[in-house]
Amino acid sequence: MTFAFSLMLVIFGFLAILGVPLSFTTGIASLVYFLVSEQSMRTIIHQFFTSIDSFVLLAVPLFVMAGHVMAACRITDNIVSLANLMVGRMRGGLAQVNVVASMLFGGCSGSALADVAGLGSVLIPAMKKNGYSESFSAAVTVASSVQGPIIPPSIPMVIFASVAQVSTGALLVGGALPGVLLGLAQMLVVWIIASRRGYRSSHGKYMLAEVIKICKSSVPALLMPVILMGGILSGVFTPTEAASVAVGYALLLGFFLYRNVGFKDLLVVGAKVARDSAAIFFLIGTAGIFGWILAVAHLPQIAAEWIRMNAVDPLMVLLVINIFLLMWGMFMDAAPAILILGPILTPIATAVGINPIHFGVVMVFNLMIGLMTPPYGLCLFAGAAITSNETRIGAISREIMPFLFISIGVLALISLFPDLVLFLPRLAGLM
Numbered sequence: 001m002t003f004a005f006s007l008m009l010v011i012f013g014f015l016a017i018l019g020v021p022l023s024f025t026t027g028i029a030s031l032v033y034f035l036v037s038e039q040s041m042r043t044i045i046h047q048f049f050t051s052i053d054s055f056v057l058l059a060v061p062l063f064v065m066a067g068h069v070m071a072a073c074r075i076t077d078n079i080v081s082l083a084n085l086m087v088g089r090m091r092g093g094l095a096q097v098n099v100v101a102s103m104l105f106g107g108c109s110g111s112a113l114a115d116v117a118g119l120g121s122v123l124i125p126a127m128k129k130n131g132y133s134e135s136f137s138a139a140v141t142v143a144s145s146v147q148g149p150i151i152p153p154s155i156p157m158v159i160f161a162s163v164a165q166v167s168t169g170a171l172l173v174g175g176a177l178p179g180v181l182l183g184l185a186q187m188l189v190v191w192i193i194a195s196r197r198g199y200r201s202s203h204g205k206y207m208l209a210e211v212i213k214i215c216k217s218s219v220p221a222l223l224m225p226v227i228l229m230g231g232i233l234s235g236v237f238t239p240t241e242a243a244s245v246a247v248g249y250a251l252l253l254g255f256f257l258y259r260n261v262g263f264k265d266l267l268v269v270g271a272k273v274a275r276d277s278a279a280i281f282f283l284i285g286t287a288g289i290f291g292w293i294l295a296v297a298h299l300p301q302i303a304a305e306w307i308r309m310n311a312v313d314p315l316m317v318l319l320v321i322n323i324f325l326l327m328w329g330m331f332m333d334a335a336p337a338i339l340i341l342g343p344i345l346t347p348i349a350t351a352v353g354i355n356p357i358h359f360g361v362v363m364v365f366n367l368m369i370g371l372m373t374p375p376y377g378l379c380l381f382a383g384a385a386i387t388s389n390e391t392r393i394g395a396i397s398r399e400i401m402p403f404l405f406i407s408i409g410v411l412a413l414i415s416l417f418p419d420l421v422l423f424l425p426r427l428a429g430l431m
Contacts, residue, residue, distance in 0.1 A: 002037065002297075003036065003219060003392045004032075004033050004036040004037035005033065005037075005293070005297050006406075007033070007036055008029045008030065008032055008033040008121050008293065009029075010030065011029045011032050011288075011326075012022065012025055012026065012029035013211055015028060015029065015377065016331075016332075017073075020331065021200075022283060022287075022332065022336040023279070023282050023283040023286050023336070023371060024286075026176075026283075026286040026287050026289070026290040026336070026340070027172065027286035027289070029290065030044065030286065030289040030293060030405050031291050032042065033293055035147060039296075040339075041370060043292075044289055045046055045203045047288050047292045048285040048286070048289055049285070049291045050234075050288065051284055051285050051287070051288020051289070051291075052284050052285050052288070053425075054162050055240055055288060056158060056161055056162045056168055056239075056240060057158065057159075057162050057281075058240050058243070059155075059158045059239055059240040059242075059243040060155055060158055060243075060277065060280055060281070061169070061273060061276075061277035061280075062240070062243030062244050062246065062247050063155055063158070063243045063246065063283075064111075064155070064276050064277055064280075065247050065250075065269065065270075065273045066108075066115075066153070066224075066243065066246035066247045066249075067108070067111050067114050067249045068272050068273055069247065069250035069251060069253075069254055069261065069269055070108045070221070070224070070250050070253070070259075070264075070274075071117075071118055072254060072261050072265050072268075072269055073221075073250065073253050073254045073258050073260060073261055074258070074260060075105075075108065075221040075258075076101075076105065076118045076119055076122055076418045077122070078214075078217045078221055079101050079104045079105050079108075079221060079222075080097060080101050080119065080122055080123065081099040081214045081217070081218065082101075082104065082214055082215065082218040083096075083098075083101040085106060085206060085211060085214050085215075086100055086399045087099075087100050087187070088351070089201045089202065090187075090191065090201055090366075091191050091194045091195055091199070091200075091201060091424065092190045092191060092193065092194025092195075092199045092200075092201070093199075093200065093201035094123065094126060094127045094130055095127065095132065095136075095137075095140045095190040095191075095193075095194060095199065096187055096190055096191070097123065098119065098123045098127070098137075098144055099140065099183055099186045099187050099190060099251075100142045100146035100183070100187070100368060101123070101144075102115050102117050102119060102145055102147050102148065102183070103140075103144070103147050103179070103180065103183040104122075104167075104221075104222060105118065105119055105148070106145075106147045106149075106150070106151040106179065108221055108224045108225065110125050111148050111149065111155070111370040112145040112146055112148040112149050112371050112379050113145075113302060113378065113379060113382055114146070114148070115141075115145035115147075115148045115379075115384070116142060116145045116379050116382045116383050117382065117386070119141060120138070120141040120142075120145075120382075120383055121386055123141060124137045124138055124141055124383075124386055124387060125139070126273075127133050127140075130320075130342060131199065131200075132199060132398075134387050134389075135395040135396050135398070135399045136193070136282055136399045137387075138383040138386065138387050138396045138399075139383075139399035139400040140161055140384050140402065140403070141386075142372045142377075142379045142380050142382075142383040142396065142400060143186060143400055143403035143404070143407070144183070144186055144381050144403075145181050145371070145372075145383075146182065146368045146369065146371055146372060146379070146407065147182055147183050149334070149364065149368055150175045150178060150179035150182065150361075150364065150365055150368055151171065151175060151176060151179035151180070151186040152172040152175055152176055152225065152228065152241075153172065153225075153243065153246065154175055154227060154364070156335065156338060156364045156367070157171040157172050157175055157282075157361075157364055158172075158239070159335055159339065159342075159362070160285070160338050160342055160360045160363065160364055161360070162284075162344040163291070163338065163339055163343050163346075164342050164356055164360060165347045166356045166357060166360060167357065167425075167430055167431070168238075168239040168240070169232045169238070169239050169425075169428075169430045170357045170425040170430040170431055171357060171360050171361060171364075172229075172232065172239055172315045173232065173233065173424045173425045173428055173430060174358070174361045174421045174422065174425050175359050175361050175364065175365070175421075175423060176229070177420055177421070177423065177424060178361060178365055178410065178414045178420060178421060179425065181367075181410050181413070181414070181420070182325045182407060182410050185406045185407070185409065185410050186403055186406060186407075189285075189403055189406050192402075193393055193402065196366055197297070220253055220257055221253070223249075224246060224250070226251060227245065227246075227249060228242045228245065228246055230430075231245060233428040233430075241421050248286065260305075261380070265345075267324035280335065283335060283336055283339065284335075284339060286342055287336060287339030288339070290340060291339065291340065291343050291426070294343070294344065295343070299344060313352075314353050314354050315350045315415075315416070317348065317349065317352050317354070317424075318349070318354060318359075318362070318415050319415075321348070321349065321363075322346055322366055322411065322415060323361070325337070325341070325363060325366040325367060326366060326369065326370070326408070327380070328341070328367075328370075329366065329367045329368075329370020329371075329373065329376075330370055330373050330374070330375065330377075331375070332370070332376065333370075333375050333376070333378060334364070334367040334368060334370065334371070337367050337370075338363065338364070338367065341363075342363070345359075345363065348360060355418060355422060356427060357421065357422060358418040358421045358422055361414065362411070362414060362415050362421070362422045365410075365411055365414065366411055367406065369407050369408065372400055372403070372404065372407075373404065374393060374397050379395070380393065380396060380397065383396060384396055392407065
């Protein structure tokens with residue numbers, strides 16, 4: 001290990017501990033490496049733009065825009081009404097509605113933060129009004145939001161497909177069943193807690209006319225994931241083209257069906273998309289430089305060779321990687337973790353016979369759990385921001401523990417049984 005490489009790792013760790021944004025941490029550490037080593041400085045620029053010059057990654061800003069436009073259409077009310085119709089009369093009615101609404105909304109936005117902000121602002125006050133503790137209401141919102149980036153569309157899946165050079169369509173489709181399993185498991189947790197605490201079902205009965213009205217108003221929004229998955233599975237369009245279809249469909253809903261999005265709103269949405277996309281691509285570019293340095297140091301090959309020499313069992317390798325990622329996800333967001341660790345861990349997994357599509361879904365699923373775990377927990381902090389000042393992170397963290405354990409249980413399930421991930425991609429002919 002050279003002095004330049006060692007210095008880079010030390011600076012990376014130091015800046016990460018200080019809390020410097022990961023895009024700047026990887027960029028500064030990589031710059032120091034090039035200043036100390038004999039590598040040409042031109043390589044930085046080349047690797048930065050090579051990392052973001054990808055047709056697959058074009059889906060990222062398009063999915064971001066589709067999510068923002070759908071949020072601007074204020075479809076959350078329709079989704080909450082439909083979820084209430086479906087599961088509101090179960091034990092812990094509004095909490096069940098929260099989980100199912102996240103499942104439905106995740107198929108539209110693909111963003112956990114959008115889920116927390118959009119659904120949380122509606123459901124947390126409603127749950128509190130109906131006798132639920134605010135900390136439990138926030139915990140359900142945060143835990144259920146994790147489904148968003150697992151159920152397609154999913155930006156983390158697109159990023160992993162880009163760095164691991166695997167089928168984007170297979171990854172997106174492979175995340176569907178694990179995402180639904182996670183939602184069902186969370187509903188079970190809600191039912192158990194509601195039974196112990198006496199949380200009741202939602203009151204009120206629906207007339208036939210109301211049922212028809214709710215279904216009719218929610219169908220256009222729910223057609224979004226149907227159109228995307230149908231197009232990808234049938235081969236009509238690629239995942240990147242599906243992202244552009246999602247944007248076009250969202251614009252049609254906002255301008256012509258719901259008629260609650262105008263050109264002024266579109267300018268606001270455009271500014272948000274530009275800001276979010278710039279942040280994502282800057283991170284991808286700096287992580288690409290960092291990853292190139294790791295490749296030059298032969299770190300992935302050394303790790304893979306160590307695995308082969310020790311003939312470690314695939315399940316044991318997956319167990320060790322899962323434990324490592326669960327700890328890593330507590331301190332780093334999913335996107336930089338995928339960009340940095342994806343190129344290192346994927347060759348290790350494939351070297352022992354783990355399918356890369358299976359591994360990709362497991363890795364993304366694992367890192368999504370980190371969104372609800374302290375001390376980083378991006379969605380955890382977003383959920384706390386929506387609540388009143390009296391509700392602290394610690395109170396929400398305590399309430400979220402059962403959901404954390406059940407999420408790890410589902411992670412273990414999809415790790416032990418690869419067909420839970422690979423069944424749909426194989427059925428669709430994507431593998």
